[in-house]
C-alpha cells in the first residue's frame with residue numbers, strides 16, 4: 001500500500017467505548033459500542049476531519065491559499081472545512097443550499113464565526129456556484145482548491161480506509177469481536193473508505209450503511225457508486241483489490257420526510273441516547289442512523305450481535321432543531 005501525504009487535524013485514535021445503559025434500555029442481548037468520531041478534535045468534531053487530513057494536505061501541496069466547498073445550511077462538512085482552512089491560514093468559501101435565515105444557529109453560526117465567505121444558493125446551483133467562485137479567485141491571482149460535497153472523492157475516502165485500520169487495532173486490543181458496524185451514509189466517502197479498509201484489514205463482520213438521503217432505486221443507485229469510489233481509492237493507494245456493488249450493505253428505510261427533516265425516528269434516538277448515556281447524536285445524520293439501529297434491534301434483526309455504532313458527529317446541528325426535538 002502506498003502511504004499518502006496527510007496533515008494532522010484530528011486527535012487520533014478517537015475513543016471506542018461500550019454504551020451498556022443504552023443497550024439495556026433497548027433490551028439488546030449483545031454489547032453495543034460507540035466509536036467517537038464526534039470527538040475527532042477539529043471544531044465540533046465529526047467524520048470530515050479524517051477526510052480533510054488528506055484533502056487539505058493536497059491543497060497545501062498544490063499551493064492553495066483558499067478552499068471552496070458546498071453543502072446544506074447546517075453542513076458539518078462545511079464547518080469542518082472552514083475550521084481546517086483557518087487552522088492552515090487559508091480563506092474559505094462555502095456554497096450553502098438554502099435561504100439565508102433571519103437568525104443564525106448551529107453550524108451556520110459557527111461558519112460565520114470563522115469568517116468564511118458564504119453564498120446561499122439552491123441545491124441545483126451548488127456545483128456551478130463553486131466553479132464560478134473558483135474562476136473569480138483565479139482571475140484575482142488566488143489559488144483556490146475545490147473540495148466536493150462531503151469531501152467524498154477517492155482522496156477523502158482514504159481517511160476512512162485508515163479509520164478502519166484504527167478500529168481494527170482497537171477491537172484487537174480491547175478483545176471486541178464486532179459483528180456489525182453501523183454508520184450514516186450520504187455522499188458515500190466514509191462508507192466506501194470503511195468497506196475498502198475492511199477488505200484490506202480482513203474484518204469479517206458486517207458494515208451497515210444507513211442511507212440518510214437516498215432512495216434505493218433509480219439510475220444512480222448508491223452501491224455501484226460506492227464501489228466505484230472505493231475502487232478509485234484502492235487505485236490511489238496502489239492496493240490490488242476491487243469491490244463490487246454487492247459488497248455494500250445499505251438500509252434505505254429511514255428517509256422519513258426527507259433530508260434534514262426530524263421525525264419520530266430521529267427524536268427517539270436523540271432522546272434515548274441522551275437519557276441513557278448522557279451522549280448526544282445529531283438531528284440529521286447520526287440521529288437518523290441511530291434511530292435505524294434502534295429499529296433494527298427492536299425488530300429482532302441483529303439479535304445477540306456485538307454492534308459498534310460509528311458516531312460521525314453532527315451534534316452542533318441540534319441547536320437549530322430544538323423545537324423539533326423537545
Ligand SMILES: Cc1ncc(COP(=O)(O)O)c(C=O)c1O
Pocket residue numbers: 046047075076077150152184185186187188189190191282285286312313314
Ligand atoms: C455527521 C455526518 N455523518 C455522516 C455523514 C455521511 O458521510 P458521507 O457523506 O461520507 O457518506 C455526514 C456527511 O455529511 C455527516 O455530516
